[in-house]
Amino acid sequence: MLMPTVRRFSDSGTRWTVDDPEALALRIRLNAVHMVAGQGSGYLGQALSAAEQVAAVFTVARPGTDRLVCSPGHYVIAPYAAAVALGLLDRSALAAYGANGSVVDAIGGERSPVVDLTCGSLGQGLSAATGYALADRMRGRDSRTFTLVSDGEMEEGQVWEAAMFAAHHRLSRLTVLVDANNSQVDGPVDSVTTIEPLAAKWASFGWWTADVDGHDPAAILTALDAARTQDARPAVIICRTSTTHGLDSLPPGTDGHFVTLSAETAARAVAELTRALEEIDA
Helix, strand or coil: CCCCCCCCCCCCCCCCCCCCHHHHHHHHHHHHHHHHHHHCEECHHHHHHHHHHHHHHHHHCCCCCCEEEEEEHHHHHHHHHHHHHCCCCCCHHHHHCCCCCCCCCCCCCCCCCCCCEEECCCCCHHHHHHHHHHHHHHHCCCCCEEEEEEHHHHHCHHHHHHHHHHHHCCCCCEEEEEEECCCECCECHHHHCCCCCHHHHHHHCCCEEEEEECCCHHHHHHHHHHHHCCCCCCEEEEEECCCCCCCCCCCCCCCCCCEECCHHHHHHHHHHHHHHHHHHHC
């Protein structure tokens, strides 16, 4: 069984640095391709849509102090991929992703490395994150809690209960990033339940809000910096994304929720992302 080098984002002694969030987002995509290629299928689309969000969080978070909660368990592929790129997980984690007996689960659980918490049933992560944020305040800890939430989770009533609780308690050290990729297992989110206008709904619950291009690292970082200055409200950043962004080599019509990746397609994807990284490094 693969044992992770680092168990949790906020563990004392955890260290990493991010020099270029755009390059880190590309490495997240590249590592995720390797992870899914090993199984032939997996949650590649979630890494493609959330890569810039995860890269931005790793850029601004204080290692060993701040927390990362990944509410949708299948999104944990993106923090795994970032951790490999930053040396927090050994590269053997790429091949172990989703394998029987591996702690690098395809759908995260209580033993998943890197993140402080990931949830099984959708919609639970924000409740846990509010608990972290409130506990930190009570203990006098100056920690930020970053929480990844999917737009499909906005259909869950528990999310809005937690949103009310966080606003009532003015948990200003809590920041949510909503991956608004309009994708869930049953199809486009807007064909299942109307959840828009997202920013206006969060604002009506008492949150500071931003609505940004989720594939623009600079826009996400600007929003995260503005969220940091809030002293009386939690913050939510609505990140507009696509589950196929950054990979032109994917076949047309690819279902981004759960991607089947042939060896040929994986090879093209690796070549495409490697070229993009070489251009940045040039």
